[in-house]
Amino acid sequence: MDIDQRYAYEAEEPRPEEPAADESVPGKSVPDASAADEARIMQLAAGGGFARALAVAARLGIADILDGGRLPYHEIAARGGADPDVTRRLMETLTLCGVFERDACGDYGLAAAFARLRGSHPRSLRNFCVLMAETYDDAFAGLPHTVATGESGFERVFGKPLYAYLAGDPEAERVFDAAMAELARPVVAELARRADFGTVRRVIDIGGGDGTVLAGVLAAHPLLEGVCVDRPSVCERARARLRAGAGERPADGRLAFRPADIFAEVPAGGDRYLLKNVLHDWDAERRLRILTVVREAMLRTEATRATPRLLIVEPLQESDADGAHTLFQMVMCGKDTELFTGPEMHKLVQTAGFTLLSAERLAGGHHVFECVAVAS
Numbered sequence: 001m002d003i004d005q006r007y008a009y010e011a012e013e014p015r016p017e018e019p020a021a022d023e024s025v026p027g028k029s030v031p032d033a034s035a036a037d038e039a040r041i042m043q044l045a046a047g048g049g050f051a052r053a054l055a056v057a058a059r060l061g062i063a064d065i066l067d068g069g070r071l072p073y074h075e076i077a078a079r080g081g082a083d084p085d086v087t088r089r090l091m092e093t094l095t096l097c098g099v100f101e102r103d104a105c106g107d108y109g110l111a112a113a114f115a116r117l118r119g120s121h122p123r124s125l126r127n128f129c130v131l132m133a134e135t136y137d138d139a140f141a142g143l144p145h146t147v148a149t150g151e152s153g154f155e156r157v158f159g160k161p162l163y164a165y166l167a168g169d170p171e172a173e174r175v176f177d178a179a180m181a182e183l184a185r186p187v188v189a190e191l192a193r194r195a196d197f198g199t200v201r202r203v204i205d206i207g208g209g210d211g212t213v214l215a216g217v218l219a220a221h222p223l224l225e226g227v228c229v230d231r232p233s234v235c236e237r238a239r240a241r242l243r244a245g246a247g248e249r250p251a252d253g254r255l256a257f258r259p260a261d262i263f264a265e266v267p268a269g270g271d272r273y274l275l276k277n278v279l280h281d282w283d284a285e286r287r288l289r290i291l292t293v294v295r296e297a298m299l300r301t302e303a304t305r306a307t308p309r310l311l312i313v314e315p316l317q318e319s320d321a322d323g324a325h326t327l328f329q330m331v332m333c334g335k336d337t338e339l340f341t342g343p344e345m346h347k348l349v350q351t352a353g354f355t356l357l358s359a360e361r362l363a364g365g366h367h368v369f370e371c372v373a374v375a376s
């Protein structure tokens, strides 16, 4: 970074605007931006570098290395396997942002507000920080292409769509799956409280990632079993974690992983089907295709047990404040994949052959649409 970051982060009290010379007109003065305005611009412009610095700290596991205490920079570097001089500058940079605190002896500790950088925190955001500053930020190099054409910037940069790319880069995919799990945890807690799960036997989570959503629901309902359907590489890694007893996975055989391409097949036999944060990744035609495959599986199920239900869980476009999320989605997957509005979701489920039973907004902002398949 090429700017004085201390200046950028130590925003001064707003000062009255001072006239500054307009160099194009001799003797003429125009109002200059206040120092605070200038600092805000510089802070935003340098944001990418700070996000990368945060991600490097997350990758090195510095928050876990500190383990609630304080250490000198050279000890942090030694434990993280990093260069001590650069680690010192990294710590100073992130101290400016409020991530770390430096005491009078020069030792660093993690600021309380950044406790979620620890991988061991139950609401950790460690992998999310890495995903945002690495794969997603790389994809944002394609933003000009998305703005000009409406096409995915991700594809422009990586030469293939998001999931095809992840399938060929196990480390990027591991971070992606773990970041999705981190984002899902607050939603799972609310979803699992839905009393409805207590009356049924089997939940099938379609595009369920590493199984975090199912694991949370199963933990709250001890008689329930779950099948997590996802791409083969995702299921393979998740199974290995389950075998290793990692995370909060139930080790009692109630959670299974089923590799499948959800555009082609979804298993029958579920009492509840879950589709969380899956549909918005795709254009209208492919959203409809996924729902058609799910509906066929549900209709096959009805022949053998009580009518299954589908729970679609999605963040919606509710206000202009969701514009940033939508832009982000467009860069990753193209313009046709922007977030749904409520009426768009109603129309989609009807077109796909479902009857909408209820729509509910969860406290965290996701919406749950409960549907049954209509036989044609």
Ligand SMILES: C[S@@+](CC[C@H](N)C(=O)[O-])C[C@H]1O[C@@H](n2cnc3c(N)ncnc32)[C@H](O)[C@@H]1O
Pocket: 163, 180, 181, 184, 206, 207, 208, 209, 210, 213, 229, 230, 231, 234, 260, 261, 262, 263, 275, 276, 277, 278, 281
């Ligand atoms: C945005 S993530 C959501 C994960 C999880 N449902 C959650 O909410 O945390 C979308 C998921 O869809 C999966 N997926 C994408 N294409 C797929 C396909 N063709 N077949 C199966 N799963 C797929 C991805 O691997 C990923 O786990």
